[in-house]
Amino acid sequence: MSYLLDYNPGAPQYTYPRRGGAALSGTCIIHTAECAMDLDGDDTSAEVCANFIASRADYGSYHRLVDSDSIIDMVPFEYEAWQDSETNNWAVGISAAVQAGRWLDIPAERRDRIYRNMATAAAEFVRHMAAKGIAVPLRRISGAEARARVAGFCAHGDSGLYRSDPGAQFDWALFFEYTQQALSGINFQSATFHQEDELSAEFERDVRAQLSKDEAAFTKLDRDLRAQLQGLPSLDRDVRADLAQKGQQIAALTSTTQALAGLVGREQGLSVDDIKQAVTAAIAAGLTITVKAGE
Numbered sequence: 001m002s003y004l005l006d007y008n009p010g011a012p013q014y015t016y017p018r019r020g021g022a023a024l025s026g027t028c029i030i031h032t033a034e035c036a037m038d039l040d041g042d043d044t045s046a047e048v049c050a051n052f053i054a055s056r057a058d059y060g061s062y063h064r065l066v067d068s069d070s071i072i073d074m075v076p077f078e079y080e081a082w083q084d085s086e087t088n089n090w091a092v093g094i095s096a097a098v099q100a101g102r103w104l105d106i107p108a109e110r111r112d113r114i115y116r117n118m119a120t121a122a123a124e125f126v127r128h129m130a131a132k133g134i135a136v137p138l139r140r141i142s143g144a145e146a147r148a149r150v151a152g153f154c155a156h157g158d159s160g161l162y163r164s165d166p167g168a169q170f171d172w173a174l175f176f177e178y179t180q181q182a183l184s185g186i187n188f189q190s191a192t193f194h195q196e197d198e199l200s201a202e203f204e205r206d207v208r209a210q211l212s213k214d215e216a217a218f219t220k221l222d223r224d225l226r227a228q229l230q231g232l233p234s235l236d237r238d239v240r241a242d243l244a245q246k247g248q249q250i251a252a253l254t255s256t257t258q259a260l261a262g263l264v265g266r267e268q269g270l271s272v273d274d275i276k277q278a279v280t281a282a283i284a285a286g287l288t289i290t291v292k293a294g295e
């Protein structure tokens with residue numbers, strides 16, 4: 001079960017059969033994915049990177065992508081992935097969800113598990129080729145050898161154009177030592193191979209975690225905004241005070257109308273002074289009155 005075969009909404013990240021019907025030569029390119037790294041807590045580096053690869057609009061993918069607790073089968077070895085423009089046609093790519101210049105920033109125990117998972121993926125490739133009658137030596141090969149389809153392991157920085165991964169800090173001796181152990185049947189694997197549903201459960205958990213972070217951020221933003229608005233005089237008045245004032249204005253208007261009606265009822269006629277007095281009282285209560293000339 002390969003991740004990208006089921007989930008690849010972005011640019012197509014593989015093709016099958018390989019272009020021109022090319023066969024695997026036993027060449028394996030070693031990469032770092034140059035992605036964000038989780039240096040403590042749950043390691044979701046490979047999962048987040050896998051999702052990025054599946055969704056990206058340009059080309060760039062690997063056959064296996066590992067972090068300290070995951071080995072993700074991205075594309076079957078027999079398929080062609082877009083891992084190195086110079087060797088794609090006959091090679092496979094194994095990548096660590098790590099930045100080439102930051103291997104030594106990773107806590108030692110976590111870094112060790114990343115090497116073990118890369119070795120597990122490499123051993124899987126060596127066995128895959130052995131079943132096809134091709135021996136892959138645990139040897140670092142040059143870029144020229146990788147481009148000439150020699151079996152072995154090559155840094156993407158050596159085979160590829162304008163690349164430097166997996167970087168000068170990558171410990172080739174340790175990688176080969178662990179790959180040899182994996183091939184000898186020593187079971188040190190620190191990862192569980194992800195089943196599809198486990199991966200989506202993990203993604204769901206990540207998304208939920210992000211959403212709850214966003215929600216907390218929203219609550220804080222809302223609180224901060226309210227606090228700032230409290231300080232502004234024009235917005236300081238709350239709705240109840242506003243309504244009370246409107247009520248007073250309505251009462252003033254009512255009493256003005258009643259006063260005018262009383263004067264009419266007593267047949268005393270309306271003097272200009274009567275009207276002025278009533279209107280002045282209404283204005284004092286906050287009522288705005290527009291007086292129109294007779295039409």
Ligand SMILES: [Zn+2]
Pocket residue numbers: 030031032083156163165
């Ligand atoms: Zn690379």
